[in-house]
Amino acid sequence: MHWAIGRRLPKPSSQWKPARSCTNNYLGPIRSGCSAEQIEHCCCFLFTTNHLPLWIEPEDRRYYIIEIDHDGHATGPQADRFVALVERVYAFMDDDRALAGLYRALMERRIANGFSAKTLNIARDATPIMRRIQGASEKTVRALLAETLEGNGQHAVPEADVVRLIREDLKQNPNSTRHLMTELGWSKFKAKWDGKDYVRAIWVREGFWIERGSVRGPRGYSQSITEHLTTPLLPEEEDDISTESDLVALVLEEGMY
Numbered sequence: 001m002h003w004a005i006g007r008r009l010p011k012p013s014s015q016w017k018p019a020r021s022c023t024n025n026y027l028g029p030i031r032s033g034c035s036a037e038q039i040e041h042c043c044c045f046l047f048t049t050n051h052l053p054l055w056i057e058p059e060d061r062r063y064y065i066i067e068i069d070h071d072g073h074a075t076g077p078q079a080d081r082f083v084a085l086v087e088r089v090y091a092f093m094d095d096d097r098a099l100a101g102l103y104r105a106l107m108e109r110r111i112a113n114g115f116s117a118k119t120l121n122i123a124r125d126a127t128p129i130m131r132r133i134q135g136a137s138e139k140t141v142r143a144l145l146a147e148t149l150e151g152n153g154q155h156a157v158p159e160a161d162v163v164r165l166i167r168e169d170l171k172q173n174p175n176s177t178r179h180l181m182t183e184l185g186w187s188k189f190k191a192k193w194d195g196k197d198y199v200r201a202i203w204v205r206e207g208f209w210i211e212r213g214s215v216r217g218p219r220g221y222s223q224s225i226t227e228h229l230t231t232p233l234l235p236e237e238e239d240d241i242s243t244e245s246d247l248v249a250l251v252l253e254e255g256m257y
Contacts, residue, residue: 060173067129123166155204191213
């Protein structure tokens with residue numbers, strides 16, 4: 001199984017025609033928070049892999065992926081046919097006329113109306129393998145984030161910590177913070193804590209809320225934000241007296257006889 005992954009080009013400036021951005025000598029990429037700059041355009045990228053590229057983030061519009069299924073590999077039952085195919089590919093790549101013909105065919109090919117590799121609409125144009133990757137990646141990241149938050153035992157987490165966790169530990173785009181945390185049932189509040197005179201964003205677990213500098217929750221749960229972020233107080237567990245023997249044991253233990 002092979003997957004071909006096309007890397008989207010940097011966004012060109014308005015002075016260049018989109019149809020010729022692959023052949024321009026210079027492009028004008030725009031980075032967040034930085035002024036546009038003109039750089040030399042040296043190459044475009046096409047990746048191939050034998051492994052499902054689950055490292056691609058959900059809803060990432062920079063990659064267009066197609067699946068190329070075949071049974072050939074160098075040690076398989078059709079090894080001779082596969083080796084011959086590879087040899088033909090390399091011979092084709094060594095022929096300048098063949099490459100020129102391929103380039104001409106690609107440049108003259110008419111793309112379907114509405115499709116644009118520079119503003120890829122993944123909801124509409126995603127291939128079946130792209131949808132499979134998006135679903136698997138999102139579920140995996142969400143599950144890992146949920147496990148990490150549960151392991152911390154906190155009911156409130158500063159957004160800066162969540163962003164750091166998503167970016168450094170889970171290796172994901174921090175822009176997905178709001179999407180992931182909302183899906184996990186957490187809500188974002190603005191609050192002051194730790195003696196600071198300015199508000200900061202803090203995510204709070206479902207069933208809890210922020211009030212007057214404290215994390216509050218069910219059954220009178222209350223702890224200051226500063227204390228909670230260092231030593232979270234666990235909610236009191238409700239008494240569960242489900243059997244007659246449990247009730248007798250409780251009476252004897254508490255001396256209620």
